[in-house]
Amino acid sequence: MDLQSIKPVFATAKVSSALLIDDAFDPLPDIEPDAFQAGFQLVEEDDAVETAYQAIGGAWPVDQNGFSTALTTDNALREQIEQALAGPADSPLGRLAQALFGVAAENHRAKIAPLQALCALLQQVGIEPTAIGSTGKPKGRKKRFPLIFLDYYLGEDGLPSVDRSIEKIKDVLTGYPDDEKPIVVLMSSELRDENLADQFREKANLLGCQFKFVTKDKFTGAAFEFVSSLADRAEFIGQSRVLSEFVRSWRDALEGAIGAFEKEIKSLDLQDFYFIWEKAGEGKNNRFGEHLSSLFEGYLRKQIEDADALLTATEKVNKLSFSTMPPGPLVPSDTVARLAHAAAFRDIDPFPENYTGPPLGIDLGELFIRDRTIPAARGRKKARELVAMMVISQACDLEHGKVGTVLMVEGTVQLRTASTRDTNEEAHRRLRVDIFQYENGVGEKEDLIIEWDAQRLRTFNVDTFHKDMRAAGFDRVARLRPVHALAMQQKFAANLTRVGMPDALPAYRYGGMEVHVAGPGDNTLIRLMDPVPKADKPMCVVGEDPRRMVVTDPALERVRSALRAADPAQFAEGAIEALRTEFDDIKKLRRMRSCELQAGKRDLGAVLIVDGPLGDGFKRPAKVRIILSHFTP
Structure with missing residues (x-):
C-alpha cells in the first residue's frame, strides 16, 4: 500500500x-x-x-x-x-x-x-x-x-x-x-x-x-x-473553516436577533394591527395571519443580517472558491434537498374537506398536486399519474379580492431518477423545478421534478375554486416563495422585466451498483459480486450537464474485497491481478471516487464508469475493464 x-x-x-x-x-x-x-x-x-x-x-x-x-x-x-x-x-x-x-x-x-x-x-x-x-x-x-x-x-x-x-x-x-x-x-x-x-x-x-x-x-x-x-x-480544510465561521455567525445572529425582534413586535398596539389589516386587503382573501407572518419573517431576517459578525463571515464566504468538487465522502446529503425545497417552497395545509363557507384565501404560487392511479387497460399495467397546477394570477388582485377567476398553469411531474426529460425544443415556454419534496399517500417523501408549460393554462371561478380543485382530485401542498413565483409569472406575461432566479443547488441522485470484469471468452463480462442496492447509496450522480459520478468509500471497499476473494482463473487472463493493482494505487483510486462523465461514462483505462444500462458498446475485450454501473434494472 x-x-x-x-x-x-x-x-x-x-x-x-x-x-x-x-x-x-x-x-x-x-x-x-x-x-x-x-x-x-x-x-x-x-x-x-x-x-x-x-x-x-x-x-x-x-x-x-x-x-x-x-x-x-x-x-x-x-x-x-x-x-x-x-x-x-x-x-x-x-x-x-x-x-x-x-x-x-x-x-x-x-x-x-x-x-x-x-x-x-x-x-x-x-x-x-x-x-x-x-x-x-x-x-x-x-x-x-x-x-x-x-x-x-x-x-x-x-x-x-x-x-x-x-x-x-x-x-x-x-x-x-x-x-x-x-x-x-x-x-x-x-x-x-x-x-x-x-x-x-x-x-x-x-x-x-x-x-x-x-x-x-x-x-x-x-x-x-x-x-x-x-x-x-x-x-478542503480551509473552505470548511470559512463555512464553520459562517454557520456559527448565523446561529449567533439568530439568537441575538430574537430579543430585539420580540421587543419590537410586542410593542405593536391594536391600531397598528388594524393599519396592517387595512393595507392587506381588509381580510378579503382570508390571509391576514399569513400576511403578518410574512412581515414578521422579513423583520427578523433584517435583525439577523445586520449583525456585524455575520456580515464579516458573509464577506469571507463570498470570496470562497473550490478548485475542484470535493470527492466521494462529500456527496450531497439529504439536507441539501431539504434546503433546496425550503428555498423555493413553503409547505401549507390542504383545503379542508367539505368546506361550504366563503371563498378561502388564494395566493400567487400556490401549488396543487393530483396523485392518482390509472386503472389497467387491456395488455397494460396500471400506472401512476402525477399532475401539478399552480396559481399565477396577480398577487395584489387576489389579496384585495379584485378578480373573479383564478389563472393557473399546469405542469408535468416525474420522480428524480437517472432519466430526465429533454426540454431543449420547448425551453422558451417551460420552467423547471428540480427539487420538490412531496409527501405521498403512504407518508413517504419523494423528490419530484416539475416542468411548467406556458401553453397549458386553466381558469377557475374564485367562488367555487376550492370545490372545483377538490373535485378534480387536486390537493394544495405548498406555495412558491415570492421570487420564484414572480419568475414563474414572467413566463406568461409579455414585456415584464425578467426576474433573475437564484442559483439552483445542483441536482443529484443515488443509484445501485453492478461490477463486471472481462471473462475468459471473447466479448464476455462476468459479474464480480452481488449488485449493491440503491438503498445502500453506493453511488451518487451530481448535476446534469456536465454530470459527475461519485463512488462512496464503502462501495470501493466492497469492490476491493471482491477482487481479493475472486478466483483469477474464472476471468480473462491477468484481469483480476491487474485490477487488484489498480485498486491498490491511491492516485487511481481517487480518480474512481469522483469523475466527470461524458455521454454517460468515463473511461479510466482499466476501469470504465457507466451511468446507465450496460450496452453492447461496452462489451469489448480491448482492455481489462471493470464496469461500475449506476443503473439498477
Whole structure:
C-alpha cells in the first residue's frame, strides 16, 4: 500500500499533527496484591527480567514490600512497564507487565492495537500523533491540532461514556479560533450506526463539513480507503473553516436577533394591527395571519443580517472558491434537498374537506398536486399519474379580492431518477423545478421534478375554486416563495422585466451498483459480486450537464474485497491481478471516487464508469475493464 502519493495533500493543507483522545491511553488500574507477588517472583527468578527491571531504574535486591512500594510511588518506573504492553509480549519487560497487570493488560493490548495502527498510518503521511486519555490534556493548551480523533465511548460502553466524550471535545475545542477549527474524527470499535454518530455531532456542536465517523477496524482492514477519504477532508480544510465561521455567525445572529425582534413586535398596539389589516386587503382573501407572518419573517431576517459578525463571515464566504468538487465522502446529503425545497417552497395545509363557507384565501404560487392511479387497460399495467397546477394570477388582485377567476398553469411531474426529460425544443415556454419534496399517500417523501408549460393554462371561478380543485382530485401542498413565483409569472406575461432566479443547488441522485470484469471468452463480462442496492447509496450522480459520478468509500471497499476473494482463473487472463493493482494505487483510486462523465461514462483505462444500462458498446475485450454501473434494472 503506497501512501506516499497522498502525503502532499496533507502537507499542502498544513495538516501535520493530530490529537488522539481515547481511554486506551488512560493509566491501567491499580495493581492487585497477588499481581505484586507474581511480579516480584518473576524478577527474583528470571535474570533477564531482573536486568530489564534495573535498566529502567528499578532498585535490586529488594523484598516484596519494597518492590510494591517502588511501583506505587515511582510513576516513571510504572509508566515504563506499562509502555512495554505495547511491545512484544515475550520480551523481559513485556512478561513483567503481563504478570503485574494480568487481564487488564490483555484488554489494554486489544484496545490500543487499532490506535497503534492509526498512529503508524498518520506518521506515514507526515502527521505526528499526540495521544491523551479520557482525563488527560494536551501539553501546551495553546497548541492547535488541525485533526482530532475522538473515541465515542470514553469509558465503558453506555450513555455516561458518550456524554463524557461530548464534554471532552467541547473542552478541548474551547478557545480554538474560527480559522483554526479542526476536523474531528469520531471513532469506535462497537458503534456501527451512523445515525447515532450524527446525533453525537449535533450534541457536540460540530459541523458536518468538519466531521467524520469511522470504525476502528478501518485502521487495519480498510486503511487504504480510510487515509484516502481523510485526505479529502484535509484538502478542503480551509473552505470548511470559512463555512464553520459562517454557520456559527448565523446561529449567533439568530439568537441575538430574537430579543430585539420580540421587543419590537410586542410593542405593536391594536391600531397598528388594524393599519396592517387595512393595507392587506381588509381580510378579503382570508390571509391576514399569513400576511403578518410574512412581515414578521422579513423583520427578523433584517435583525439577523445586520449583525456585524455575520456580515464579516458573509464577506469571507463570498470570496470562497473550490478548485475542484470535493470527492466521494462529500456527496450531497439529504439536507441539501431539504434546503433546496425550503428555498423555493413553503409547505401549507390542504383545503379542508367539505368546506361550504366563503371563498378561502388564494395566493400567487400556490401549488396543487393530483396523485392518482390509472386503472389497467387491456395488455397494460396500471400506472401512476402525477399532475401539478399552480396559481399565477396577480398577487395584489387576489389579496384585495379584485378578480373573479383564478389563472393557473399546469405542469408535468416525474420522480428524480437517472432519466430526465429533454426540454431543449420547448425551453422558451417551460420552467423547471428540480427539487420538490412531496409527501405521498403512504407518508413517504419523494423528490419530484416539475416542468411548467406556458401553453397549458386553466381558469377557475374564485367562488367555487376550492370545490372545483377538490373535485378534480387536486390537493394544495405548498406555495412558491415570492421570487420564484414572480419568475414563474414572467413566463406568461409579455414585456415584464425578467426576474433573475437564484442559483439552483445542483441536482443529484443515488443509484445501485453492478461490477463486471472481462471473462475468459471473447466479448464476455462476468459479474464480480452481488449488485449493491440503491438503498445502500453506493453511488451518487451530481448535476446534469456536465454530470459527475461519485463512488462512496464503502462501495470501493466492497469492490476491493471482491477482487481479493475472486478466483483469477474464472476471468480473462491477468484481469483480476491487474485490477487488484489498480485498486491498490491511491492516485487511481481517487480518480474512481469522483469523475466527470461524458455521454454517460468515463473511461479510466482499466476501469470504465457507466451511468446507465450496460450496452453492447461496452462489451469489448480491448482492455481489462471493470464496469461500475449506476443503473439498477
